[in-house]
Amino acid sequence: MTAIQTEHLHYQSGAFQLRDITVSFPREQMTAIVGPNGSGKSTLLKVITRLLHADQGELYVDNRKAAEFTTIQYARTLSMLTQSRHSLPDLTVRELVSYGRSPYKRIFDRMTSNDEHIVDWAMDVTGTRRYEQRMFHTLSGGEQQKARIAMALAQKTNIVLLDEPTTFLDIAHQLDVMEMLRKIHQEHKLTIVMVLHDLQQAVHYCHYLIAMKNGRIQTTGKPKDVLSPEFLKDVYQIEAKVKFEDEYPIIIPIRKQ
Numbered sequence: 603m604t605a606i607q608t609e610h611l612h613y614q615s616g617a618f619q620l621r622d623i624t625v626s627f628p629r630e631q632m633t634a635i636v637g638p639n640g641s642g643k644s645t646l647l648k649v650i651t652r653l654l655h656a657d658q659g660e661l662y663v664d665n666r667k668a669a670e671f672t673t674i675q676y677a678r679t680l681s682m683l684t685q686s687r688h689s690l691p692d693l694t695v696r697e698l699v700s701y702g703r704s705p706y707k708r709i710f711d712r713m714t715s716n717d718e719h720i721v722d723w724a725m726d727v728t729g730t731r732r733y734e735q736r737m738f739h740t741l742s743g744g745e746q747q748k749a750r751i752a753m754a755l756a757q758k759t760n761i762v763l764l765d766e767p768t769t770f771l772d773i774a775h776q777l778d779v780m781e782m783l784r785k786i787h788q789e790h791k792l793t794i795v796m797v798l799h800d801l802q803q804a805v806h807y808c809h810y811l812i813a814m815k816n817g818r819i820q821t822t823g824k825p826k827d828v829l830s831p832e833f834l835k836d837v838y839q840i841e842a843k844v845k846f847e848d849e850y851p852i853i854i855p856i857r858k859q
């Protein structure tokens with residue numbers, strides 16, 4: 603069962619192209635998209651969320667052509683956390699998370715008790731409720747990231763896309779966010795797709811791996827099957843050893859002479 607499927611997608615912007623992207627994202631699984639800087643990971647997420655429009659090819663969500671969804675239907679099916687370098691307006695955490703309810707409301711509609719209940723739930727599962735009245739910009743990077751994830755969850759979609767959810771976080775907060783996502787995934791059976799740069803975390807936490815290079819899909823598969831010295835050479839042009847310790851993947855770069 604697939605949540606998202608693309609067939610021969612092509613997208614061009616300036617000199618960059620997404621080329622012949624045919625790939626499936628398994629339903630109710632955690633999928634990592636990895637690959638070198640500039641390989642097209644964020645662009646692919648944006649095409650999937652319809653922020654960008656492919657020149658050619660087909661995109662299916664829940665086995666239905668994405669183009670057949672209205673904007674509202676799409677926003678109720680799929681939410682996306684963009685990269686955190688984008689600034690957000692001055693809001694309290696609760697106000698920010700409440701924005702996740704927008705696809706269910708017309709302009710000037712008040713929040714219903716059901717909306718408030720969902721906002722409470724999204725803050726509870728992300729551990730952000732204790733600072734719901736704080737201004738978002740006063741939170742630490744890790745707290746901000748959790749609040750942004752809460753906003754995406756408040757959208758109550760079965761598919762959640764996250765673009766680099768752990769970038770700029772220290773190792774403890776990275777692991778905190780990954781554990782939190784794993785728990786949310788297990789409890790709510792969401793389809794989670796993440797762009798990740800930390801390959802070790804991608805392999806450890808995700809059920810499926812999609813590697814991109816130069817605007818193409820280079821490799822897909824079960825993370826532990828995919829990660830190998832050959833994969834690292836092929837995708838990242840690095841020489842490295844791979845081992846597993848207590849099931850956790852470890853990449854050891856080999857120094858160039």
Ligand SMILES: Nc1ncnc2c1ncn2[C@@H]1O[C@H](COP(=O)(O)OP(=O)(O)OP(=O)(O)O)[C@@H](O)[C@H]1O
Nearest residue numbers: 615616618637638639640641642643644645646797
């Ligand atoms: N708005 C834009 N205008 C022009 N070029 C862009 C724009 N956004 C992305 N690109 C280019 O498209 C290519 C792919 O970028 P993209 O952000 O999808 O890569 P990425 O794999 O997510 O990279 P990173 O890991 O560095 O975030 C890059 O060469 C980038 O410079």
